[in-house]
Amino acid sequence: MQCPGQDTRYWKPGAVFEAKCPHCGSEIEFFKDEVSRRCKKCGERMINPKLDFGCASYCKYAEQCLGVLPPELLAGREDLFKDRVAIAVKRYLGKDFRRVGHATRVARYAEQIGKQERGNLAVILSAAYLHSVGAKEAWEKYQSDEPRLQEIEAPAAAREILTNLGANPKLIDEVCDIISYVDAPGANENQNFKIYYDAKMLADLEESAKEHPLSPEELEGLLANRFLTPSGRELASQELAKHCRKPQASQS
Missing domain, CATH: 1.10.3210.10 (Hypothetical protein af1432)
Known part of the structure; x- marks a missing residue:
């Protein structure tokens, strides 16, 4: 079973957004459930600024979501x-x-x-x-x-x-x-x-x-x-x- 927060069928507008790279200022496109992405211009990796980890303290699917967290x-x-x-x-x-x-x-x-x-x-x-x-x-x-x-x-x-x-x-x-x-x-x-x-x-x-x-x-x-x-x-x-x-x- 997939975590409802990761299932794109339940996504609302704003689930895909852009954020500025803190290193070079270029725009990086994020999906809301991505932990991080690498900037295509400077190559630095950026943590998703809108990812909410509050549910991780109780959600039974947390391990599959957080295995790659820093x-x-x-x-x-x-x-x-x-x-x-x-x-x-x-x-x-x-x-x-x-x-x-x-x-x-x-x-x-x-x-x-x-x-x-x-x-x-x-x-x-x-x-x-x-x-x-x-x-x-x-x-x-x-x-x-x-x-x-x-x-x-x-x-x-x-x-x-x-x-x-x-x-x-x-x-x-x-x-x-x-x-x-x-x-x-x-x-x-x-x-x-x-x-x-x-x-x-x-x-x-x-x-x-x-x-x-x-x-x-x-x-x-x-x-x-x-x-x-x-x-x-x-x-x-x-x-x-x-x-x-x-x-x-x-x-x-």
């Missing part, structure tokens, strides 16, 4: 997907604004660390948002949001959400594996897990430090022992330093 546009597809995950999680948690805020904070830190550590942002940010869905399930089943129960309950809810969004099965499996981790991390964890772990650890410690400020010595110990990536450690140093107790002035 890396920068494929990265944009991942950004679209993580935005849809964020919306789905906010709908799932409803009026639980505390957990929505926590998930958003973890995702924000995960994105900052992930870009520095070159992780897969689609996986990392999906895990960052979805780890909080376990709290709702744990409370409904056990009237408890103890962290271990959250980690037990989160994967099934996350799998359902990601499946409904049309996520790649490999992405679903990795995200569910990451958020189901109930033990202390080992030395052989993959990079995506380490980035997620550092982001969640930072968000948890920040929330705790707002109520119980850290001493400089406590912060030093946390940075040395609790973070798995250099970028996570650096970001934690910056953020947690805001919640440290100031040393008391010595009395003469």
